[in-house]
Amino acid sequence: MDTSQLLKGVLDLAVLAVLRDADGYGYDVLRRLRAAGLEDVADASVYGTLRRLFQAGALTSYVQPSEEGPHRKYYGLNKTGRELLEQSTKTWNHFADTMSVLLLEKEAA
Amino acid sequence: MDTSQLLKGVLDLAVLAVLRDADGYGYDVLRRLRAAGLEDVADASVYGTLRRLFQAGALTSYVQPSEEGPHRKYYGLNKTGRELLEQSTKTWNHFADTMSVLLLEKEAA
DNA sequence: CCGGAGTACTCCGCAATGTGTAGTAGTCTT
DNA sequence: AAGACTACTACACATTGCGGAGTACTCCGG
Numbered sequence: 001m002d003t004s005q006l007l008k009g010v011l012d013l014a015v016l017a018v019l020r021d022a023d024g025y026g027y028d029v030l031r032r033l034r035a036a037g038l039e040d041v042a043d044a045s046v047y048g049t050l051r052r053l054f055q056a057g058a059l060t061s062y063v064q065p066s067e068e069g070p071h072r073k074y075y076g077l078n079k080t081g082r083e084l085l086e087q088s089t090k091t092w093n094h095f096a097d098t099m100s101v102l103l104l105e106k107e108a109a
Numbered sequence: 110m111d112t113s114q115l116l117k118g119v120l121d122l123a124v125l126a127v128l129r130d131a132d133g134y135g136y137d138v139l140r141r142l143r144a145a146g147l148e149d150v151a152d153a154s155v156y157g158t159l160r161r162l163f164q165a166g167a168l169t170s171y172v173q174p175s176e177e178g179p180h181r182k183y184y185g186l187n188k189t190g191r192e193l194l195e196q197s198t199k200t201w202n203h204f205a206d207t208m209s210v211l212l213l214e215k216e217a218a
Numbered sequence: 219c220c221g222g223a224g225t226a227c228t229c230c231g232c233a234a235t236g237t238g239t240a241g242t243a244g245t246c247t248t
Numbered sequence: 249a250a251g252a253c254t255a256c257t258a259c260a261c262a263t264t265g266c267g268g269a270g271t272a273c274t275c276c277g278g
Contacts, residue, residue, distance in 0.1 A: 002118070002263095003200065003204060004118075004235095004237070004263090005118025005119075005236085006117075006119065006200070006201070006204050007235085008114050008115070008117030008118060008234080008235060008236070008263090008264080009111075009113075009115045009117060009234085009235080010114075012235095017211045025255075026255070026256065027254065036210065036211045041236090042237050042238075043255090043256090044236075044239090044257090047256065048236075052235085066245090066255085068244090068254070069244055069245055069246090069254035069255060070243060070244045070255045071243095071244085071255075072254090072255070073255085073256075091112065092115070095112060095115050096205045098146035099119065099122070099205070100205075101145065102126050102127070102145045102146070103122075103126050103198050103201070111234095113264095113265055114234070117234090117265065118263085134226075136225065151267075152227090152266095153228090153229095153265075153266060153268090156227065156228075157265075160228095175273090175274090176274085177225070177274065178224075178225035178226060178272090178274055178275090179225065179271095179272060179273045180226075180227090180272095180273085181225090181226070181227090
């Protein structure tokens, strides 16, 4: 199965969710997503999503040097981002519920 | 909100689910999906998905004339289609669960 | 009898977005 | 010095849902 198509439109949401509790940089966000169960996410997708969300005004961004490698570009949620997360979560939940019902309708009384 | 991106990769599954209990033709599948809650699905998407699934060998197809309008192209699940439905349902459920957890992790103890 | 609505399908080009690959660059280990 | 891990960027590509135009059939109202 190809999960990559399932991610369409949901990766934004996943990234926002992962940044909810603490700021993070791309490579770290990638690890958090994989740890959460999205093991097939590609790194380019995460970096791209972060850039898109930043450009959409949902994220703040600041660069910090690291002693264990190259510099890190941190991202964090701002007000817009939190609102987007909240709204998208609702949309997703509604959508997922709809699909659940559709997949269950096996035995119509 | 734009639900169109959420449908990516899931419309296949939704169409298969709708055809599970009874064969159907494009226009009818569209109505069933909308009735199930997927109100924003566009007709071209459904026709396209049906063609794709048919070409992938998951559907049977036969044309039937209608007395209330143009002919209808019926589609039905074959063995491959049922297997695909089953497998895709599992993939979807797993994915949806993963997202649920991700969206809930608000209060880490 | 003609126009419009509803039914039913096809084709085409577009837009969004996740992916693979390549490239740059820093740190650390062997 | 070579290689692994970290960290990010850029580009071209594939998939797939959507909008719009076009075809065609049936039925109804004026």
